[in-house]
Amino acid sequence: GDSVTQMEGPVTLSEEAFLTINCTYTATGYPSLFWYVQYPGEGLQLLLKATKADDKGSNKGFEATYRKETTSFHLEKGSVQVSDSAVYFCALSDRSGGSNYKLTFGKGTLLTVNP
């Protein structure tokens, strides 16, 4: 079945540091890939997505490239801010038959950015 593996946290960085959170996946077919962010006490919000190989998703300074050859979708940001402190989830969506498009999530990575 489908699965997503992302680097375990927690990750602690200083403000303006470079961020990478690794994500690899296993899926049949050609999934769409997503990064979601969860701020403390809130629900998940879509951060960015990519729907086919070599697509780059970007938003709020974050980027991730859909690499089919390495089955990866690593999240990067060049200069993190304190406000980026949150839990980040990698996810994929693949057809499971008919019109059922379910998301499979990684376990999440807690990022803390210190001033």
Add this chain to the structure above:
Amino acid sequence: NAGVTQTPKFQVLKTGQSMTLQCAQDMNHNSMYWYRQDPGMGLRLIYYSASEGTTDKGEVPNGYNVSRLNKREFSLRLESAAPSQTSVYFCASSVAGHAYEQYFGPGTRLTVT
């Protein structure tokens, strides 16, 4: 647009009690989902409804039932709550299609004692 709304925000139950978590979306989405979030486990799908009138089991359906009341509303029922169901529950909705993201509600924090 309110997006996805969930009630209640917090709930404490005793073992064996029942309750229904409510979810509604105003985005005219076809598909709706219920997840639970536990520390170190990510989000796990409980049930989903690909379209009005259909529901299917997800990864962890035992102990739960769902009702897709209409296109807007999708409720989750715990018939006899157990301490193992202590969790944060999220409802989500989406346009039908694997390229489309899901929109999440703010969550319900449930404690079963």
